Amino acid sequence: QLQLQESGPGLVKPSETLSLTCTVSGGSISSVNYYWGWIRQPPGKGLEYIGLIYYVGSTYYNPSLKSRVTLSVDRSKNQFSLKLTSVTAADTAIYYCAKTGQGVATQYAYWGHGTLVTVSS
Amino acid sequence: QSVLTQPPSVSGAPGQRVTISCIGSSSNIGAGYAVHWYQQLPGTAPKLLIYDNNIRPSGVPDRFSGSKSGTSASLAITGLQADDEAHYYCQSYDASLSGSVFGGGTKLTV
Numbered sequence: 001q002l003q004l005q006e007s008g009p010g011l012v013k014p015s016e017t018l019s020l021t022c023t024v025s026g027g028s029i030s031s032v033n034y035y036w037g038w039i040r041q042p043p044g045k046g047l048e049y050i051g052l053i054y055y056v057g058s059t060y061y062n063p064s065l066k067s068r069v070t071l072s073v074d075r076s077k078n079q080f081s082l083k084l085t086s087v088t089a090a091d092t093a094i095y096y097c098a099k100t101g102q103g104v105a106t107q108y109a110y111w112g113h114g115t116l117v118t119v120s121s
Numbered sequence: 122q123s124v125l126t127q128p129p130s131v132s133g134a135p136g137q138r139v140t141i142s143c144i145g146s147s148s149n150i151g152a153g154y155a156v157h158w159y160q161q162l163p164g165t166a167p168k169l170l171i172y173d174n175n176i177r178p179s180g181v182p183d184r185f186s187g188s189k190s191g192t193s194a195s196l197a198i199t200g201l202q203a204d205d206e207a208h209y210y211c212q213s214y215d216a217s218l219s220g221s222v223f224g225g226g227t228k229l230t231v
Contacts (some may be wrong), residue, residue: 037221044125046161047167047210049221062220096166105214105221107157107172114166 002027004097004112011118012091018084018117022097029078031057037108038071040093046086047092050060052104053080060104087119125211125224132230133201141196141227142209149222151192154214158187158196161226169198172207173198179218198229206231 008020022036029036051061053071061069065084073080073084084091094116098108127146135153136193143156148158156174159167169178171187172192194213198205211224 039221044225047175047212047223048221051220063218070164101172105154107155107169107219108159108167109169109172109178111166111168 002099002110004099004110006095006097006112006115011120012087013121014088014119015086018082018087018091018119020082020095020097020115020117022080022082022112024078024080024099029073029080030075033102035060035104036073037098037100039096039098039108040091041096041114042090042093050082050084050095052100064067074100089119091117092119093117097107105116124215124218124222125213127209127211127227129138130230131224133198134202135203135231137201138147138197138199139195139201139229140198141209141211141229143196143224145192145194145222147216149190149192149213149215150189150194152216154216156187156189156194157211157212159210161209161210171199171229175213181208185188201231205229 003025005023014017015043035052037052068085070083094114096114097112100106158171161169174189175187180201199207208226210226216220
């Protein structure tokens with residue numbers, strides 16, 4: 001059974017960089033035609049797409065976050081990562097990693113449990 | 122402001138049927154992209170409920186069904202149960218934004 005687990009600091013200071021890693025178990029991150037993504041949810045609010053990465057390193061970003069987001073993949077560790085620069089309180093959210101169905105324009109079939117990241121000094 | 126529009130809340134009595142709408146535009150649902158639905162119970166991650174407009178993943182009861190027409194989609198839940206109380210989100214792909222888009226979510230009260 002595929003499992004995803006987010007990890008990283010739960011508290012980040014304003015203007016600094018948020019860094020999270022998603023570890024995939026029970027399956028390979030190098031699955032052909034499947035993409036790996038990040039979605040966030042501010043407390044009490046809805047879901048926001050951050051971006052997707054393919055195992056060879058191709059990336060797709062939400063235009064509203066593109067200037068601050070970098071996704072990367074480490075096939076040797078079966079992990080992919082998110083970096084979000086110049087964070088503000090508006091970036092406080094639960095961050096989920098997820099695996100899509102086949103293709104970019106598909107559903108998120110598997111989700112991690114999510115990790116709360118608070119931006120505060 | 123979400124790209125896909127959902128009612129903030131719906132409610133129904135146990136055993137009843139409710140529907141949740143998801144209204145998009147010509148760059149997402151109207152462009153032919155599939156609609157997917159998620160159920161989010163309090164304090165948990167979203168769970169895929171319906172994908173490709175009307176397909177239920179294994180283990181999802183047939184009380185849940187989805188449909189799509191034009192620039193909108195709907196999720197129907199029949200035989201409402203207390204543990205259906207949750208937030209429900211629709212999701213699709215938007216060609217103008219070149220990425221996934223979500224509805225703002227609908228809270229179902231049973």
